[in-house]
Amino acid sequence: MSLIVALDPPEGVDGVKWCINLIERIDGVPKGFKVGLPLVVKEGIKGLREVVSVMNNELVIADLKLADIGYVMSLITKTVANAGVNTVIAHAFVGIEGALSELSHVCSELGIKLVLVTFMSHPGAVRVMKKVFSNLLDIAKEINAWGVVLPATMPNIVKVGRECLGPSFKILAPGVGAQGAAPGDALCAGADYEIVGRLITRAENPLKVTLEVVKKQEERVRACRGL
């Protein structure tokens, strides 16, 4: 149970209906769902609430990649919490004082899990993020975030993150499937959850593919742990 499914509706569809249809087809299998900013911008909080209302999962994640001052990030977090979200993703990059300290405080009060992006997988991100990667991990530790995002496509980065953070932080790893990582790669490198999007959501039979991904994760983890 280390699978999170990213719900990013394609252009030109009714995003709310599309998400609800997918959730109903695979619900019960993934540990959680992640909804992104495109859906929220298009449908507003009303649409988000509709989508979230059909989820029966432990993790209901708003991946808005918040990167603003504390006041603004807190306002948005209160709004999505009110719609039923229990986890938000923000950028470690914006720092603590005047930004993540305030957000972290609001998250504690609301019982929201805070996850920080500490590395991204697209080629352009590496240029800047590599220089400040250890700072970003330090920020996650200092505010005692619930978890961090590290790319499944870069297992070495996941390993460094796990070594630096220790066992108590959750590591969420996107990039499995369409972006190239195989199910289980990031788990073997130290991640707690792998995030899969298009591989499942664009499949003709999403339930079948979801079950296959879970099976592959389990096989790969058994193999890398020598079980």
Added chain:
Amino acid sequence: MSLIVALDPPEGVDGVKWCINLIERIDGVPKGFKVGLPLVVKEGIKGLREVVSVMNNELVIADLKLADIGYVMSLITKTVANAGVNTVIAHAFVGIEGALSELSHVCSELGIKLVLVTFMSHPGAVRVMKKVFSNLLDIAKEINAWGVVLPATMPNIVKVGRECLGPSFKILAPGVGAQGAAPGDALCAGADYEIVGRLITRAENPLKVTLEVVKKQEERVRACRGL
């Protein structure tokens, strides 16, 4: 005409009505308006469209501080462009390949001005952003952004930005008023626009305060240029 007004509705009000009321009271005076993510998350694209429809300004800015991969930022930009926005703000931090190159391309196609955050003013941002400030300015130059965001509260940073970027980039400087910078400070340091929020939007008579801010900007600029 170097004033942009940031419309950030307080909690507990009808954000769309609040924005429309303010726009109607001061429209014609500011060069543009900036709408943030809290409003968009709450009201969705429908609410944004309503707000934008009453603006008669040169700059209609969606300050979503986009910080994601190119595909996601492009999707969101298409959505807000469709609502009448003509300028979007993204983070330089996410880099070019796989991120801003794609966004920049979409912006050109849609006739959208792209503005990049290259520094933020809250204390926590300084820790990380100072280390990569020159990289972030280089990124703005390389993708030929329309403009950058630099804090009015740090005139020295605005000066460095102007020297590095040359005269063809626009500099937008938030932080005037409630955050401590005086009207005209950033203009004297090299900015093209100053962004004012609460000082105007929370005033009893927003039009009066708007006109005062413009007058102070003009006086300050005349003084620092020795006119």
